[in-house]
Amino acid sequence: MIYTVTLNPALDYFVAAPSIQVGSLNRATSDQKEPGGKGINVSTVLTSLQASNVALGFIGGFTGEFIQSSLKQRGVRTDFIRIKEDTRLNVKVKSEVETEINGVSPTITISELNQLTGQLTQLNKQDIVVLSGSVPSALEPEIYQKWIATLRKREVNVFLDTSGLPLTYAIQEKPTFIKPNHHELSELVGQEIHSIEDAIAPAKQLVEQGIQYVMVTFAGDGALFVSENVTLLATAPTGQLINSIGAGDSTVAGFIYGYQKNWSLHDCFQFAIAAGSATAFSANLAQKQDIESLLEKTYIRQV
Numbered sequence: 470m471i472y473t474v475t476l477n478p479a480l481d482y483f484v485a486a487p488s489i490q491v492g493s494l495n496r497a498t499s500d501q502k503e504p505g506g507k508g509i510n511v512s513t514v515l516t517s518l519q520a521s522n523v524a525l526g527f528i529g530g531f532t533g534e535f536i537q538s539s540l541k542q543r544g545v546r547t548d549f550i551r552i553k554e555d556t557r558l559n560v561k562v563k564s565e566v567e568t569e570i571n572g573v574s575p576t577i578t579i580s581e582l583n584q585l586t587g588q589l590t591q592l593n594k595q596d597i598v599v600l601s602g603s604v605p606s607a608l609e610p611e612i613y614q615k616w617i618a619t620l621r622k623r624e625v626n627v628f629l630d631t632s633g634l635p636l637t638y639a640i641q642e643k644p645t646f647i648k649p650n651h652h653e654l655s656e657l658v659g660q661e662i663h664s665i666e667d668a669i670a671p672a673k674q675l676v677e678q679g680i681q682y683v684m685v686t687f688a689g690d691g692a693l694f695v696s697e698n699v700t701l702l703a704t705a706p707t708g709q710l711i712n713s714i715g716a717g718d719s720t721v722a723g724f725i726y727g728y729q730k731n732w733s734l735h736d737c738f739q740f741a742i743a744a745g746s747a748t749a750f751s752a753n754l755a756q757k758q759d760i761e762s763l764l765e766k767t768y769i770r771q772v
Protein backbone atom coordinates (compact mmCIF):
# COMPACT_ATOMS: atom_id res chain seq x y z
CA MET A 470 0.00 0.00 0.00
CA ILE A 471 1.08 3.59 -0.58
CA TYR A 472 0.87 5.86 2.48
CA THR A 473 1.31 9.61 2.22
CA VAL A 474 2.20 11.56 5.35
CA THR A 475 1.31 15.24 5.64
CA LEU A 476 2.53 16.60 8.97
CA ASN A 477 1.37 20.08 8.06
CA PRO A 478 -1.79 19.96 5.93
CA ALA A 479 -3.53 23.16 4.88
CA LEU A 480 -6.79 24.52 3.68
CA ASP A 481 -5.48 26.19 0.51
CA TYR A 482 -7.45 29.39 -0.11
CA PHE A 483 -6.96 30.44 -3.73
CA VAL A 484 -7.95 34.01 -4.48
CA ALA A 485 -7.79 35.76 -7.86
CA ALA A 486 -7.30 39.52 -7.80
CA PRO A 487 -6.10 40.75 -11.19
CA SER A 488 -4.15 43.75 -9.98
CA ILE A 489 -3.13 43.98 -6.35
CA GLN A 490 -2.58 47.44 -4.87
CA VAL A 491 -0.41 46.98 -1.80
CA GLY A 492 -1.73 49.10 1.10
CA SER A 493 -5.24 49.46 -0.45
CA LEU A 494 -8.51 47.53 -0.37
CA ASN A 495 -8.46 44.85 -3.07
CA ARG A 496 -11.51 42.81 -4.08
CA ALA A 497 -11.21 39.27 -5.37
CA THR A 498 -12.79 38.31 -8.70
CA SER A 499 -13.01 34.62 -7.73
CA ASP A 500 -11.91 32.29 -4.99
CA GLN A 501 -11.66 28.58 -4.28
CA LYS A 502 -10.96 26.44 -1.21
CA GLU A 503 -9.04 23.20 -1.60
CA PRO A 504 -7.67 20.53 0.73
CA GLY A 505 -3.91 21.01 0.53
CA GLY A 506 -0.52 20.09 1.87
CA LYS A 507 2.03 18.11 -0.06
CA GLY A 508 1.18 14.52 0.93
CA ILE A 509 -2.54 15.23 0.60
CA ASN A 510 -2.01 16.49 -2.95
CA VAL A 511 0.01 13.35 -3.75
CA SER A 512 -2.88 11.25 -2.40
CA THR A 513 -5.45 13.22 -4.41
CA VAL A 514 -3.57 12.74 -7.68
CA LEU A 515 -2.89 9.04 -6.97
CA THR A 516 -6.57 8.53 -6.19
CA SER A 517 -7.65 10.16 -9.43
CA LEU A 518 -5.22 7.76 -11.16
CA GLN A 519 -6.97 4.92 -9.29
CA ALA A 520 -3.83 3.99 -7.35
CA SER A 521 -4.83 2.77 -3.86
CA ASN A 522 -3.35 4.87 -1.11
CA VAL A 523 -4.04 6.18 2.39
CA ALA A 524 -3.39 9.76 3.51
CA LEU A 525 -1.93 10.03 7.03
CA GLY A 526 -1.06 13.10 9.07
CA PHE A 527 -2.56 15.55 11.55
CA ILE A 528 -5.78 17.48 11.10
CA GLY A 529 -7.78 19.62 13.50
CA GLY A 530 -10.54 22.20 13.87
CA PHE A 531 -12.86 23.57 11.17
CA THR A 532 -10.10 23.60 8.56
CA GLY A 533 -9.36 19.96 9.36
CA GLU A 534 -13.07 19.11 9.01
CA PHE A 535 -13.09 20.78 5.60
CA ILE A 536 -10.07 18.76 4.48
CA GLN A 537 -11.55 15.50 5.74
CA SER A 538 -14.93 16.01 4.06
CA SER A 539 -13.46 17.27 0.75
CA LEU A 540 -11.15 14.25 0.57
CA LYS A 541 -14.03 11.91 1.35
CA GLN A 542 -16.05 13.42 -1.53
CA ARG A 543 -13.09 12.74 -3.84
CA GLY A 544 -12.75 9.16 -2.67
CA VAL A 545 -9.37 9.73 -1.00
CA ARG A 546 -8.83 7.22 1.84
CA THR A 547 -7.57 8.84 5.04
CA ASP A 548 -6.49 7.78 8.51
CA PHE A 549 -5.61 11.12 10.08
CA ILE A 550 -4.72 11.76 13.72
CA ARG A 551 -7.05 14.41 15.16
CA ILE A 552 -5.35 17.31 16.93
CA LYS A 553 -6.88 20.02 19.12
CA GLU A 554 -5.82 23.14 17.20
CA ASP A 555 -6.97 24.23 13.73
CA THR A 556 -5.08 23.00 10.69
CA ARG A 557 -3.41 26.04 9.05
CA LEU A 558 -4.88 28.07 6.23
CA ASN A 559 -2.57 28.86 3.29
CA VAL A 560 -3.40 31.83 1.07
CA LYS A 561 -2.52 31.62 -2.63
CA VAL A 562 -3.02 34.93 -4.43
CA LYS A 563 -3.23 34.80 -8.21
CA SER A 564 -2.50 38.22 -9.67
CA GLU A 565 0.01 39.10 -12.41
CA VAL A 566 2.20 36.67 -10.49
CA GLU A 567 1.47 33.99 -7.86
CA THR A 568 2.04 34.99 -4.23
CA GLU A 569 1.74 32.49 -1.36
CA ILE A 570 1.34 33.05 2.36
CA ASN A 571 1.48 29.74 4.22
CA GLY A 572 -0.13 29.94 7.66
CA VAL A 573 1.26 29.15 11.09
CA SER A 574 1.25 25.46 11.98
CA PRO A 575 -0.79 24.18 14.95
CA THR A 576 0.63 22.66 18.12
CA ILE A 577 1.11 18.90 18.09
CA THR A 578 1.38 17.06 21.39
CA ILE A 579 3.76 14.20 22.13
CA SER A 580 0.85 11.75 22.36
CA GLU A 581 -0.49 12.87 18.94
CA LEU A 582 3.00 12.44 17.47
CA ASN A 583 3.32 8.99 19.06
CA GLN A 584 0.06 7.91 17.40
CA LEU A 585 1.41 8.77 13.95
CA THR A 586 4.78 7.14 14.71
CA GLY A 587 2.79 4.04 15.77
CA GLN A 588 1.03 3.93 12.39
CA LEU A 589 4.37 4.13 10.54
CA THR A 590 6.11 1.46 12.58
CA GLN A 591 3.54 -1.11 11.42
CA LEU A 592 4.56 -0.81 7.76
CA ASN A 593 6.73 -3.33 5.92
CA LYS A 594 8.60 -3.85 2.67
CA GLN A 595 5.49 -4.10 0.51
CA ASP A 596 4.65 -0.50 1.45
CA ILE A 597 5.68 2.85 0.03
CA VAL A 598 5.70 5.90 2.30
CA VAL A 599 5.64 9.46 1.01
CA LEU A 600 6.89 12.00 3.56
CA SER A 601 5.93 15.35 2.13
CA GLY A 602 5.95 18.99 3.10
CA SER A 603 7.13 21.19 5.92
CA VAL A 604 7.50 20.05 9.52
CA PRO A 605 5.23 21.98 11.94
CA SER A 606 7.27 24.20 14.27
CA ALA A 607 6.04 22.18 17.29
CA LEU A 608 8.03 19.17 16.04
CA GLU A 609 11.79 18.70 15.78
CA PRO A 610 13.30 19.08 12.29
CA GLU A 611 14.91 15.64 12.71
CA ILE A 612 11.51 13.90 12.69
CA TYR A 613 11.73 12.68 9.07
CA GLN A 614 15.31 11.51 9.64
CA LYS A 615 14.22 9.42 12.63
CA TRP A 616 11.25 7.91 10.80
CA ILE A 617 13.33 7.13 7.70
CA ALA A 618 15.89 5.28 9.86
CA THR A 619 13.11 3.06 11.25
CA LEU A 620 11.33 2.62 7.91
CA ARG A 621 14.49 1.75 5.98
CA LYS A 622 15.35 -0.94 8.56
CA ARG A 623 11.94 -2.45 7.73
CA GLU A 624 12.81 -2.15 3.98
CA VAL A 625 9.98 0.32 3.34
CA ASN A 626 10.61 2.55 0.30
CA VAL A 627 10.52 6.18 1.37
CA PHE A 628 9.76 9.04 -1.04
CA LEU A 629 10.68 12.39 0.49
CA ASP A 630 9.67 15.90 -0.62
CA THR A 631 10.63 18.54 1.88
CA SER A 632 13.06 21.42 2.22
CA GLY A 633 15.42 23.22 4.60
CA LEU A 634 16.68 21.55 7.77
CA PRO A 635 14.25 18.58 7.64
CA LEU A 636 15.68 17.71 4.20
CA THR A 637 19.29 18.20 5.31
CA TYR A 638 18.78 15.85 8.26
CA ALA A 639 16.59 13.33 6.42
CA ILE A 640 18.99 12.58 3.57
CA GLN A 641 21.50 11.22 6.09
CA GLU A 642 19.24 8.15 6.38
CA LYS A 643 19.12 7.65 2.60
CA PRO A 644 15.48 7.84 1.53
CA THR A 645 14.67 5.99 -1.68
CA PHE A 646 13.72 9.14 -3.59
CA ILE A 647 13.93 12.90 -3.13
CA LYS A 648 12.41 15.66 -5.25
CA PRO A 649 13.86 19.05 -4.50
CA ASN A 650 13.03 21.91 -6.86
CA HIS A 651 16.11 23.83 -7.95
CA HIS A 652 15.80 26.39 -5.10
CA GLU A 653 15.61 23.57 -2.53
CA LEU A 654 18.60 21.79 -4.11
CA SER A 655 20.62 25.05 -4.03
CA GLU A 656 19.87 25.40 -0.32
CA LEU A 657 20.67 21.74 0.35
CA VAL A 658 24.06 21.74 -1.34
CA GLY A 659 24.97 25.36 -0.53
CA GLN A 660 25.59 26.33 -4.12
CA GLU A 661 23.59 28.42 -6.63
CA ILE A 662 21.84 26.18 -9.19
CA HIS A 663 20.42 28.09 -12.14
CA SER A 664 20.16 25.42 -14.82
CA ILE A 665 19.60 21.69 -15.24
CA GLU A 666 23.28 21.33 -16.17
CA ASP A 667 24.27 22.96 -12.83
CA ALA A 668 22.17 20.34 -11.00
CA ILE A 669 23.74 17.23 -12.57
CA ALA A 670 26.90 17.02 -10.42
CA PRO A 671 25.16 17.68 -7.05
CA ALA A 672 22.35 15.23 -7.92
CA LYS A 673 24.92 12.56 -8.84
CA GLN A 674 26.70 13.18 -5.53
CA LEU A 675 23.45 12.60 -3.64
CA VAL A 676 23.00 9.30 -5.50
CA GLU A 677 26.60 8.33 -4.63
CA GLN A 678 25.75 9.04 -0.98
CA GLY A 679 23.04 6.35 -1.18
CA ILE A 680 19.79 8.04 -2.28
CA GLN A 681 18.51 5.79 -5.06
CA TYR A 682 16.57 8.37 -7.10
CA VAL A 683 16.99 12.14 -7.25
CA MET A 684 14.52 14.19 -9.29
CA VAL A 685 15.10 17.96 -9.54
CA THR A 686 12.34 20.10 -11.02
CA PHE A 687 12.75 23.49 -12.68
CA ALA A 688 9.06 24.46 -13.16
CA GLY A 689 8.47 25.18 -16.90
CA ASP A 690 12.17 24.80 -17.68
CA GLY A 691 12.22 21.01 -17.36
CA ALA A 692 13.63 18.54 -14.89
CA LEU A 693 16.52 16.21 -14.12
CA PHE A 694 16.42 12.60 -12.94
CA VAL A 695 19.49 10.76 -11.67
CA SER A 696 19.89 7.17 -10.47
CA GLU A 697 22.98 4.95 -10.28
CA ASN A 698 22.71 3.97 -13.94
CA VAL A 699 20.82 6.75 -15.70
CA THR A 700 20.81 10.52 -16.00
CA LEU A 701 17.71 11.81 -17.76
CA LEU A 702 16.68 15.32 -18.75
CA ALA A 703 13.07 16.30 -19.37
CA THR A 704 11.68 19.14 -21.40
CA ALA A 705 8.38 20.21 -19.83
CA PRO A 706 5.46 20.56 -22.24
CA THR A 707 4.50 24.10 -23.20
CA GLY A 708 1.04 25.42 -22.44
CA GLN A 709 -0.84 28.12 -20.59
CA LEU A 710 0.14 28.30 -16.94
CA ILE A 711 -3.05 28.44 -14.87
CA ASN A 712 -1.94 27.29 -11.43
CA SER A 713 1.44 25.96 -10.41
CA ILE A 714 0.38 25.16 -6.80
CA GLY A 715 0.53 21.39 -6.42
CA ALA A 716 2.58 20.90 -9.60
CA GLY A 717 5.56 19.54 -7.64
CA ASP A 718 3.31 17.20 -5.65
CA SER A 719 1.80 15.97 -8.91
CA THR A 720 5.28 15.03 -10.20
CA VAL A 721 5.84 12.93 -7.05
CA ALA A 722 2.45 11.23 -7.51
CA GLY A 723 3.15 10.65 -11.21
CA PHE A 724 6.52 9.04 -10.51
CA ILE A 725 5.10 6.77 -7.80
CA TYR A 726 2.21 5.78 -10.08
CA GLY A 727 4.68 4.34 -12.60
CA TYR A 728 7.04 2.98 -9.93
CA GLN A 729 4.39 0.82 -8.25
CA LYS A 730 3.49 -0.55 -11.69
CA ASN A 731 7.18 -1.46 -12.25
CA TRP A 732 7.54 0.85 -15.25
CA SER A 733 11.02 1.77 -16.51
CA LEU A 734 12.64 4.80 -14.85
CA HIS A 735 12.32 6.64 -18.17
CA ASP A 736 8.55 6.10 -18.22
CA CYS A 737 8.11 6.95 -14.52
CA PHE A 738 9.99 10.22 -15.06
CA GLN A 739 8.07 11.09 -18.22
CA PHE A 740 4.74 10.45 -16.49
CA ALA A 741 5.91 12.51 -13.49
CA ILE A 742 6.71 15.57 -15.60
CA ALA A 743 3.51 15.25 -17.64
CA ALA A 744 1.57 15.07 -14.33
CA GLY A 745 3.28 18.23 -13.01
CA SER A 746 2.47 20.11 -16.20
CA ALA A 747 -1.11 18.80 -16.29
CA THR A 748 -1.60 20.45 -12.88
CA ALA A 749 0.18 23.64 -13.99
CA PHE A 750 -2.15 23.91 -17.01
CA SER A 751 -5.42 23.43 -15.09
CA ALA A 752 -7.27 25.08 -12.20
CA ASN A 753 -7.19 21.82 -10.21
CA LEU A 754 -4.80 18.96 -9.67
CA ALA A 755 -3.89 16.74 -12.64
CA GLN A 756 -6.41 14.26 -14.05
CA LYS A 757 -5.37 11.04 -15.81
CA GLN A 758 -6.56 12.01 -19.31
CA ASP A 759 -4.75 15.39 -19.15
CA ILE A 760 -1.53 13.67 -18.06
CA GLU A 761 -1.80 11.11 -20.85
CA SER A 762 -2.41 13.75 -23.48
CA LEU A 763 0.74 15.64 -22.35
CA LEU A 764 2.97 12.54 -22.46
CA GLU A 765 3.79 12.89 -26.14
CA LYS A 766 4.85 16.52 -25.56
CA THR A 767 7.12 15.56 -22.63
CA TYR A 768 10.54 14.83 -24.12
CA ILE A 769 13.07 12.78 -22.19
CA ARG A 770 16.68 12.34 -23.23
CA GLN A 771 19.52 10.45 -21.66
CA VAL A 772 22.88 12.20 -21.13
Ligand SMILES: Nc1ncnc2c1ncn2[C@@H]1O[C@H](COP(=O)(O)OP(=O)(O)O)[C@@H](O)[C@H]1O
Pocket residue numbers: 649650651686687688689690691692705706707708710713715716717718720741742743744745746749
Ligand atom coordinates in the same frame (compact mmCIF):
# COMPACT_ATOMS: atom_id res chain seq x y z
N1 LIG B 1 5.12 26.95 -16.34
C1 LIG B 1 5.11 25.61 -16.43
N2 LIG B 1 5.00 25.01 -17.64
C2 LIG B 1 5.00 23.67 -17.76
N3 LIG B 1 5.12 22.83 -16.74
C3 LIG B 1 5.25 23.37 -15.49
C4 LIG B 1 5.25 24.77 -15.26
N4 LIG B 1 5.40 24.99 -13.94
C5 LIG B 1 5.48 23.77 -13.36
N5 LIG B 1 5.41 22.79 -14.28
C6 LIG B 1 5.45 21.33 -14.10
O1 LIG B 1 5.42 21.03 -12.72
C7 LIG B 1 6.62 20.38 -12.31
C8 LIG B 1 7.01 20.82 -10.91
O2 LIG B 1 7.20 22.22 -10.92
P1 LIG B 1 8.12 22.99 -9.88
O3 LIG B 1 7.59 24.39 -9.81
O4 LIG B 1 9.54 22.83 -10.25
O5 LIG B 1 7.86 22.17 -8.52
P2 LIG B 1 7.54 22.69 -7.05
O6 LIG B 1 6.04 22.92 -7.05
O7 LIG B 1 7.93 21.54 -6.18
O8 LIG B 1 8.33 23.94 -6.81
C9 LIG B 1 7.63 20.67 -13.40
O9 LIG B 1 8.60 19.65 -13.48
C10 LIG B 1 6.75 20.73 -14.64
O10 LIG B 1 6.45 19.41 -15.08
Ligand SMILES: O=P(O)(O)OC[C@H]1O[C@](O)(COP(=O)(O)O)[C@@H](O)[C@@H]1O
Pocket residue numbers: 477479481504505506507508510559571601602603604713714715716717718719
Ligand atom coordinates in the same frame (compact mmCIF):
# COMPACT_ATOMS: atom_id res chain seq x y z
O1 LIG C 1 4.28 22.24 3.77
P1 LIG C 1 4.67 23.45 2.97
O2 LIG C 1 6.08 23.39 2.48
O3 LIG C 1 4.37 24.74 3.72
O4 LIG C 1 3.81 23.45 1.64
C1 LIG C 1 2.43 23.40 1.68
C2 LIG C 1 1.84 23.95 0.43
O5 LIG C 1 2.40 23.26 -0.68
C3 LIG C 1 1.38 22.65 -1.47
O6 LIG C 1 1.30 21.28 -1.10
C4 LIG C 1 1.73 22.79 -2.93
O7 LIG C 1 3.04 22.27 -3.13
P2 LIG C 1 3.77 22.28 -4.54
O8 LIG C 1 3.32 23.51 -5.28
O9 LIG C 1 5.23 22.26 -4.20
O10 LIG C 1 3.35 21.03 -5.25
C5 LIG C 1 0.09 23.37 -1.09
O11 LIG C 1 -1.06 22.57 -1.23
C6 LIG C 1 0.34 23.77 0.34
O12 LIG C 1 -0.32 24.97 0.66
